[in-house]
Amino acid sequence: xxxxxxxxxxxxxxxxxxxxxxxxxxxxxxxxxxxxxxxxxxxxxxxxxxxxxxxxxxxxxxxxxxxxxxxxxxxxxxxxxxxxxxxxxxxxxxxxxxxxxxxxxxxxxxxxxxxxxxxxxxxxxxxxxxxxxxxxxxxxxxxxxxxxxxxxxxxxxxxxxxxxxxxxxxxxxxxxxxxxxxxxxxxxxxxxxxxxxxxxxxxxxxxxxxxxxxxxxxxxxxxxxxxxxxxxxxxxxxxxxxxxxxxxxxxxxxxxxxxxxxxxxxxxxxxxxxxxxxxxxxxxxxxxxxxxxxxxxxxxxxxxxxxxxxxxxxxxxxxxxxxxxxxxxxxxxxxxxxxxxxxxxxxxxxxxx
Amino acid sequence: xxxxxxxxxxxxxxxxxxxxxxxxxxxxxxxxxxxxxxxxxxxxxxxxxxxxxxxxxxxxxxxxxxxxxxxxxxxxxxxxxxxxxxxxxxxxxxxxxxxxxxxxxxxxxxxxxxxxxxxxxxxxxxxxxxxxxxxxxxxxxxxxxxxxxxxxxxxxxxxxxxxxxxxxxxxxxxxxxxxxxxxxxxxxxxxxxxxxxxxxxxxxxxxxxxxxxxxxxxxxxxxxxxxxxxxxxxxxxxxxxxxxxxxxxxxxxxxxxxxxxxxxxxxxxxxxxxxxxxxxxxxxxxxxxxxxxxxxxxxxxxxxxxxxxxxxxxxxxxxxxxxxxxxxxxxxxxxxxxxxxxxxxxxxxxxxx
DNA sequence: CGAAATTCCGTGAACGTTCACGGAATAATT
DNA sequence: AATTATTCCGTGAACGTTCACGGAATTTCG
Numbered sequence: 001x002x003x004x005x006x007x008x009x010x011x012x013x014x015x016x017x018x019x020x021x022x023x024x025x026x027x028x029x030x031x032x033x034x035x036x037x038x039x040x041x042x043x044x045x046x047x048x049x050x051x052x053x054x055x056x057x058x059x060x061x062x063x064x065x066x067x068x069x070x071x072x073x074x075x076x077x078x079x080x081x082x083x084x085x086x087x088x089x090x091x092x093x094x095x096x097x098x099x100x101x102x103x104x105x106x107x108x109x110x111x112x113x114x115x116x117x118x119x120x121x122x123x124x125x126x127x128x129x130x131x132x133x134x135x136x137x138x139x140x141x142x143x144x145x146x147x148x149x150x151x152x153x154x155x156x157x158x159x160x161x162x163x164x165x166x167x168x169x170x171x172x173x174x175x176x177x178x179x180x181x182x183x184x185x186x187x188x189x190x191x192x193x194x195x196x197x198x199x200x201x202x203x204x205x206x207x208x209x210x211x212x213x214x215x216x217x218x219x220x221x222x223x224x225x226x227x228x229x230x231x232x233x234x235x236x237x238x239x240x241x242x243x244x245x246x247x248x249x250x251x252x253x254x255x256x257x258x259x260x261x262x263x264x265x266x267x268x269x270x271x272x273x274x275x276x277x278x279x280x281x282x283x284x285x286x287x288x289x290x291x292x293x294x295x296x297x298x299x300x301x302x303x304x305x306x307x308x309x310x311x312x313x314x315x316x317x318x319x320x321x322x323x324x325x326x327x328x329x330x331x332x333x334x335x336x337x338x339x340x341x342x343x344x345x346x347x348x349x350x351x352x353x
Numbered sequence: 354x355x356x357x358x359x360x361x362x363x364x365x366x367x368x369x370x371x372x373x374x375x376x377x378x379x380x381x382x383x384x385x386x387x388x389x390x391x392x393x394x395x396x397x398x399x400x401x402x403x404x405x406x407x408x409x410x411x412x413x414x415x416x417x418x419x420x421x422x423x424x425x426x427x428x429x430x431x432x433x434x435x436x437x438x439x440x441x442x443x444x445x446x447x448x449x450x451x452x453x454x455x456x457x458x459x460x461x462x463x464x465x466x467x468x469x470x471x472x473x474x475x476x477x478x479x480x481x482x483x484x485x486x487x488x489x490x491x492x493x494x495x496x497x498x499x500x501x502x503x504x505x506x507x508x509x510x511x512x513x514x515x516x517x518x519x520x521x522x523x524x525x526x527x528x529x530x531x532x533x534x535x536x537x538x539x540x541x542x543x544x545x546x547x548x549x550x551x552x553x554x555x556x557x558x559x560x561x562x563x564x565x566x567x568x569x570x571x572x573x574x575x576x577x578x579x580x581x582x583x584x585x586x587x588x589x590x591x592x593x594x595x596x597x598x599x600x601x602x603x604x605x606x607x608x609x610x611x612x613x614x615x616x617x618x619x620x621x622x623x624x625x626x627x628x629x630x631x632x633x634x635x636x637x638x639x640x641x642x643x644x645x646x647x648x649x650x651x652x653x654x655x656x657x658x659x660x661x662x663x664x665x666x667x668x669x670x671x672x673x674x675x676x677x678x679x680x681x682x683x684x685x686x687x688x689x690x691x692x693x694x695x696x697x698x699x700x701x702x703x704x705x706x
Numbered sequence: 707c708g709a710a711a712t713t714c715c716g717t718g719a720a721c722g723t724t725c726a727c728g729g730a731a732t733a734a735t736t
Numbered sequence: 737a738a739t740t741a742t743t744c745c746g747t748g749a750a751c752g753t754t755c756a757c758g759g760a761a762t763t764t765c766g
Contacts (some may be wrong), residue, residue: 410752
């Protein structure tokens with residue numbers, strides 16, 4: 001019941017207060033031009049009658065055009081960010097019902113300048129709210145400072161920064177995901193050596209989003225397997241041959257012993273491909289995120305477990321939080337929303353999406 | 354990136370189709386009194402223009418009051434059904450925005466008559482839609498027949514029956530959850546014996562909701578561990594002392610060997626309590642559902658894993674599906690919605706809710 | 707063929723807000 | 737006191753639907 005049982009309208013309030021609905025509306029929206037006396041009277045009447053504005057009528061009448069702009073890394077079919085994009089599009093559909101337009105703006109996560117450019121375009125678009133998946137610390141901080149100064153609310157997804165002007169955050173607890181990963185990988189077994197496959201990337205201006213995850217992983221290992229040998233292998237994901245060469249090289253010492261392998265980003269499928277190619281069985285392999293390629297590695301048995309998050313839901317939740325606060329004026333219930341970490345294996349992965 | 358605001362109104366459609374908005378409205382709501390020709394033309398135009406009705410205008414104009422009644426087993430703080438109830442209340446809040454009232458009606462899951470009574474009250478309330486968590490097969494079938502005859506849509510949660518008049522179903526794939534459970538319990542270990550702890554319940558008129566789960570479990574075992582010995586232990590959950598006695602008795606043969614234990618309902622905490630009481634360590638224990646008591650058993654290490662479902666989200670999804678179909682007239686996208694099976698251990702359980 | 711029945715459709719008044727516009731009342735200034 | 741500024745407020749037209757009403761067009765039938 002939108003209006004409560006009594007169905008009290010703005011007209012009822014106006015009548016009871018001896019003014020017109022226009023005046024009531026003015027105090028309702030703090031639009032000024034109302035004498036102190038009327039104002040107080042109206043407020044009193046509103047309270048007494050328990051008047052609750054009708055959201056539909058309000059939304060209908062105020063043809064406000066809200067735009068929410070989302071800034072995320074470029075994506076292509078099947079990769080990590082495409083899932084986030086999917087969530088954004090879903091939320092966009094729902095938001096349309098409220099007359100809210102959702103725009104997605106992408107940037108090259110390996111190119112600071114493209115991020116700066118994207119931010120500029122966002123500000124030009126004059127959005128009512130912003131969703132941002134940050135990859136560059138300094139530039140993001142500068143950007144949100146701009147947003148704050150313009151009174152534009154923003155919410156972080158995926159990871160957040162240490163400022164606290166954000167309306168909300170939706171993402172995975174990174175440190176804990178690394179800790180959990182180690183537990184799943186080792187799983188009470190004997191552990192002599194663990195390979196961490198990492199990506200060589202252009203480090204300048206770039207903050208590795210998985211660093212906390214690695215920290216969590218390492219902490220678990222030093223707590224539970226202090227004598228285990230941790231080997232880092234760096235690969236260039238863009239060059240398949242080089243990947244294989246690197247792994248061959250790393251495994252040369254004990255070629256056919258079963259291994260423990262882990263990656264902290266979404267590319268574990270690279271490792272799975274390698275293992276299949278080389279016919280290596282019996283390895284214990286754990287990775288992150290539900291890309292289609294990772295799922296098939298899970299099904300084929302080259303990966304034992306994936307730790308996943310519903311980044312589509314996170315994205316949608318971010319948009320919804322913004323819509324709620326923008327349109328309905330409802331306060332955001334929780335600022336930091338750590339989404340659950342899902343453990344996927346071959347038996348439950350089919351029901352994940 | 355995403356469509357602009359729904360600029361297209363019913364008037365635009367009317368003009369483009371060469372009719373009046375009244376006629377368009379009639380086809381939008383299947384209110385009849387429209388010639389086949391106009392109808393088709395209008396439908397075509399709607400599709401071409403991508404017309405989306407403005408929910409708010411619609412809600413404003415049609416001062417309809419919808420009520421959704423949910424029939425679920427009685428619950429109390431912290432038990433399985435309280436989570437479902439929580440989801441219902443959350444959805445209720447959202448539904449209020451659309452002027453939809455959500456009512457929850459409970460019945461004693463061990464008493465057919467109370468279920469019958471609840472159904473009667475539901476019908477009296479004259480709801481626009483019903484959410485139902487069925488426990489009694491025959492009575493539920495009779496009930497939904499009544500609903501169908503009155504044209505009241507209903508959706509199943511938790512489990513469903515073999516009729517197919519339901520609008521949607523939200524629940525866990527029970528068979529697979531048992532299969533998964535066996536995989537997690539055994540986990541590549543040697544398995545000689547597994548204890549299944551079950552509940553003695555008054556069987557009359559009662560269909561055990563976990564039977565499919567048990568079947569899945571057993572299938573896994575015969576496939577992977579054909580020689581394993583499966584022992585069923587029956588307990589009465591209401592009598593703690595008797596539970597302990599029964600377990601003592603069952604374990605008498607090999608008292609202090611580490612055991613594998615499993616329960617297919619939400620009461621694994623009973624087993625955990627027993628193990629703590631008896632100081633038995635090193636057992637492998639797997640159960641279902643995220644009751645607070647189960648979570649603390651997980652934290653304390655007496656339970657290794659829980660298989661969980663977001664029954665709150667299922668409940669909310671059920672209400673939302675009904676709201677969508679009632680208010681927005683949008684068809685339900687999927688009839689059978691099998692929600693994901695979450696694997697919880699001590700490292701990821703804190704982020705589950 | 708004409709009247710009655712039936713089918714189909716347009717009209718316009720709600721629904722409860724928002725907000726621009728213009729005017730009344732009051733205060734400030736000359 | 738007359739004029740001008742300022743403050744305050746009422747009016748009414750949107751916003752995009754829904755749906756009752758009445759009438760036009762078409763069909764049916766004697």
